[in-house]
Amino acid sequence: MKLIVYENDTWSNLTPLSYIRPVFELRCGMYTLLERILNKAKTDDVILFVRDYLANLVRKKYKYPVNHVSELNDDLLIVDGKLLATDNFKTDKEAVYLCDNEIVYAFVKKENASKINGMNLAQILDFVKTLPAVNIDAKLMRYPWNFIHENPEMLKKDFISCGKKGIEGVFSPQAGVKGPDDIFIGEGAEIHPFVVLDTSSGSIFIDKKARIFPFSRIEGPCYIGEDTHIMPGASIREGNSIGPVCRIGGELEESIIQGYSNKYHDGFIGHAYIGEFVNLGALTTNSDLKNDYSTVSVYVNGKPVDTGDLKVGSFIGDHTKTSIGTLFNTGTSAGVMCNITAGGILPKFFPSFVWYVNNKFMKGFGLEMMLNTARAAMDRRKRVLTQEEEDVIRKVYEITAEMRKSYIAKSSKAKT
Amino acid sequence: MERQEIEKKVKGVVSRILGVDESGITSESRFVEDLGAESVQSLELVAAFEEEFGIEMEEDAALQVQTVGKAIDFISKYLK
Numbered sequence: 001m002k003l004i005v006y007e008n009d010t011w012s013n014l015t016p017l018s019y020i021r022p023v024f025e026l027r028c029g030m031y032t033l034l035e036r037i038l039n040k041a042k043t044d045d046v047i048l049f050v051r052d053y054l055a056n057l058v059r060k061k062y063k064y065p066v067n068h069v070s071e072l073n074d075d076l077l078i079v080d081g082k083l084l085a086t087d088n089f090k091t092d093k094e095a096v097y098l099c100d101n102e103i104v105y106a107f108v109k110k111e112n113a114s115k116i117n118g119m120n121l122a123q124i125l126d127f128v129k130t131l132p133a134v135n136i137d138a139k140l141m142r143y144p145w146n147f148i149h150e151n152p153e154m155l156k157k158d159f160i161s162c163g164k165k166g167i168e169g170v171f172s173p174q175a176g177v178k179g180p181d182d183i184f185i186g187e188g189a190e191i192h193p194f195v196v197l198d199t200s201s202g203s204i205f206i207d208k209k210a211r212i213f214p215f216s217r218i219e220g221p222c223y224i225g226e227d228t229h230i231m232p233g234a235s236i237r238e239g240n241s242i243g244p245v246c247r248i249g250g251e252l253e254e255s256i257i258q259g260y261s262n263k264y265h266d267g268f269i270g271h272a273y274i275g276e277f278v279n280l281g282a283l284t285t286n287s288d289l290k291n292d293y294s295t296v297s298v299y300v301n302g303k304p305v306d307t308g309d310l311k312v313g314s315f316i317g318d319h320t321k322t323s324i325g326t327l328f329n330t331g332t333s334a335g336v337m338c339n340i341t342a343g344g345i346l347p348k349f350f351p352s353f354v355w356y357v358n359n360k361f362m363k364g365f366g367l368e369m370m371l372n373t374a375r376a377a378m379d380r381r382k383r384v385l386t387q388e389e390e391d392v393i394r395k396v397y398e399i400t401a402e403m404r405k406s407y408i409a410k411s412s413k414a415k416t
Numbered sequence: 417m418e419r420q421e422i423e424k425k426v427k428g429v430v431s432r433i434l435g436v437d438e439s440g441i442t443s444e445s446r447f448v449e450d451l452g453a454e455s456v457q458s459l460e461l462v463a464a465f466e467e468e469f470g471i472e473m474e475e476d477a478a479l480q481v482q483t484v485g486k487a488i489d490f491i492s493k494y495l496k
Contacts, residue, residue, distance in 0.1 A: 341456070355459060362459045366475035412467040 001091070002113070003041045004069065004078040005034060006049035006121055010142065012301055014082070016317030016335045016352060017144055017258070017275055019396045020389070022050045022058060024081030026273075027241055027256055028147045029154025030162065030205060030223045036085040041077055048081075049121045053395040057388040069116055069124070076113040078128060079105040084139035084150060086157070096131040099138040106131055144315045144333075145298060145307045147256055148271050152202065152239035155221035159184070159203035169208070182220065186210065201238055231264060243276075245381050253288075255313065260381050272313035275336065277377050279321045286328035288313035296331040299349035302403060307331065317352060319374050336396060337370050351404040353397055361404075361411040367397050417495050422469075423488050429464045430484060433457060443485030451484075465491060 007023045014023050024034035031039070038046070046064040059066045077089055083104055090097065096106040106128040108116070116124055141147055159182065169189030177183060179199035185191060186208035194214045197204050202221025206212065210224050213232040218224070223241045230236060231249030240252050243259025250263060253270035257263075261274050265282035272286055288311050290296060296312035297304040314328045317336035325342040334340060335352025343359045350356060355364030364370070371393065375385045423443070431438040434451050447453040453461065462478045465471070465487070471494040481487050 357456050357459055360460070360463065362463045363475045364459060365479055368476055408463070412463050 001041070001043045001075045001077055002045045002047065002072060003037070003043050004047045004049060004076065004124070005037055005081045006078070006124075007051065007081045008121070008125070009051075010082065011051060013143055014141070015301070016315060016333060017273055019336050019352065019400075020054075020057075020318050020392050022048070022054055022081060023141070024048075026141065026147060027243060027258055028084055028141070028150050029241060030158035033081060033084060033141065037079050037081070037083060040085040040088055041079070043077075045074070049124075053392060057386075057392050060386065060388050067121070069119060072113040072117050073110060074113065075110045076108040076116065077105060078108065078124065080140065082141045084141055084146075084154070086139065086154075090134075094131055095134045096128050097134050097136045097138070099136055099140060102140060103128060104136060104138040104140065143298070143300060143305065143307070144273050145271075145309060145312050147273055148254060148312070149309065151241055151256055152221055152254060155205075155223055155239065155241060156202050158223070159205055159221065162205070164205070169206070175212075179220070186226070192216075207244070225259060237270075254311070258318075260378075260383065270313045271311045272315065274314075274316045275318035275320070277319045277374065277381075278316050279377070280316075281322050281324040281326060283324055284322045284326040284328070286314040286332065287330040290330050297348075298331040299333045302349075304348075319370070319377070320350075321373075335400060337374070337393070339364055351407050352400040354404055354407060361407045363404075363408060367394070417469075419488065419492060422492055422495065425468055426465070426484060426488050426491065429461065429468050430487075433460050433464050441484055443483065443488065445484045446482055447484070447487075448482070461487075469495060471495065 005024055011018045011023050017026055025032050047069055048058055048064050048066050050058050055066050080103055089105055091107045094107055094109050097104045164184040167185040168187040169185040171185055171191045172193040174193035175191045175195040177197045182199045182203035183197055184205045188209040189206050190211045192214045195212045196217045199220045204218055204220040204222045206224045207226040209227040212230045215232050216230045216234040218236040219238045225242055225244035227244055228242050228246040234249045235251045237253035239254035241256045243257055245260045246257050247262045247264050250266040251268040255269055255272040257274045258276045260276045261278040263280040267283040267285045269286055271288040295306055295308050297306045312331045314332040316334045319336055320334050320338040323341040326340055329346055329348050332348050334350040337353045338350045339355040341357050355362045378385050427438050427441045430441055434453055436451055445451055458479055466473055469491055481490050
């Protein structure tokens with residue numbers, strides 16, 4: 001069976017997290033959305049469809065064809081990349097499966113699959129709409145906070161389904177486990193003395209080469225990625241999914257960190273989703289609960305959207321940096337490559353690439369310097385900013401320019 | 417706009433943002449060494465010049481300008 005995984009124009013509802021990656025690379029539980037879809041589809045014969053400006057980047061990263069279908073002569077599964085795939089796909093009959101009138105996936109028998117050869121995504125989806133429709137319950141991750149909502153439960157399920165348990169790394173005799181032995185410590189990982197792993201409410205998976213420094217407490221369910229360090233004294237509360245090569249200290253609760261990001265020092269981050277190569281200065285904190293206990297709204301595509309949730313933290317785009325003492329308001333959305341400095345009650349929305357200094361939005365030192373900073377940050381973690389990644393960042397700079405300019409203009413007119 | 421008027425406005429902005437007395441600002445004054453501008457204040461100066469003169473400057477080039485006189489020259493180019 002061949003598999004098409006696509007992102008459609010709803011990708012912008014997942015910004016800032018989706019600006020420089022396809023939506024199916026976002027993380028929930030121990031895996032990305034794409035990893036889950038591949039696991040449930042049980043095929044490695046894949047075609048990806050992404051927005052044009054990501055195509056070269058995705059082409060370089062994956063071995064799969066991108067934005068092009070040809071030689072279809074097998075059964076075909078077509079899946080929306082923002083699906084949190086928890087169930088097996090139904091492939092017994094040709095149909096399009098819908099949730100709230102939105103396509104979740106479709107199955108096309110090989111006799112008809114060849115009709116799709118040479119089609120673009122819009123044409124494929126038009127074709128799919130002609131198939132018999134079946135309504136299903138599905139988890140489509142339409143907004144960033146959906147990931148936070150689903151993360152704890154997915155962590156629990158993933159631990160069971162991955163089938164790993166036990167200690168392959170080094171577990172200090174002075175460290176302890178409170179609760180059942182639902183832990184996995186990967187090869188080369190180190191659990192230092194006086195660390196407490198509390199599995200009372202869920203499992204803990206610590207991937208290979210991760211290091212948990214003394215006096216840290218990790219509460220399950222939790223996933224800690226490869227080569228991530230949990231700094232001394234950290235309080236990693238329940239429901240966190242931390243990607244690879246992060247440095248995490250202070251307090252973290254029910255949050256997702258894509259990878260390669262630093263929250264080295266004290267400060268609370270809760271119900272948040274942090275992109276890659278983000279650096280949160282010491283004491284950076286976000287509110288995740290309003291004082292009047294009302295539902296939290298978050299800016300999406302420039303407009304506030306009611307999340308319907310009481311606990312929502314911040315959503316921080318890749319390469320964004322915060323100063324020491326930055327205090328994010330409940331439900332803040334900060335774009336990619338922002339530079340945000342502390343100062344009173346901060347706005348709830350930061351357009352990508354802005355500098356926020358002395359309570360004003362500014363252009364900062366310009367894109368070239370931001371790219372140099374990104375190169376330096378990536379070099380520290382043995383990553384190179386590829387030409388494809390740079391091209392994507394430049395494109396995002398272009399498509400976010402209007403929003404950024406309007407905020408800077410309004411800000412400069414405001415009285416200081 | 418006449419150079420004299422540009423100079424007066426530039427000095428006014430520099431005085432306001434950096435908190436220095438306007439009488440102590442000359443064309444030769446260096447933003448960092450003489451007037452004590454921090455890197456963040458450089459950003460504020462660029463933003464304030466843009467607002468004052470209704471122009472949009474190329475930030476990389478603007479931040480290379482080191483003296484008040486050079487800033488006047490730089491801004492003058494945008495006003496031609």
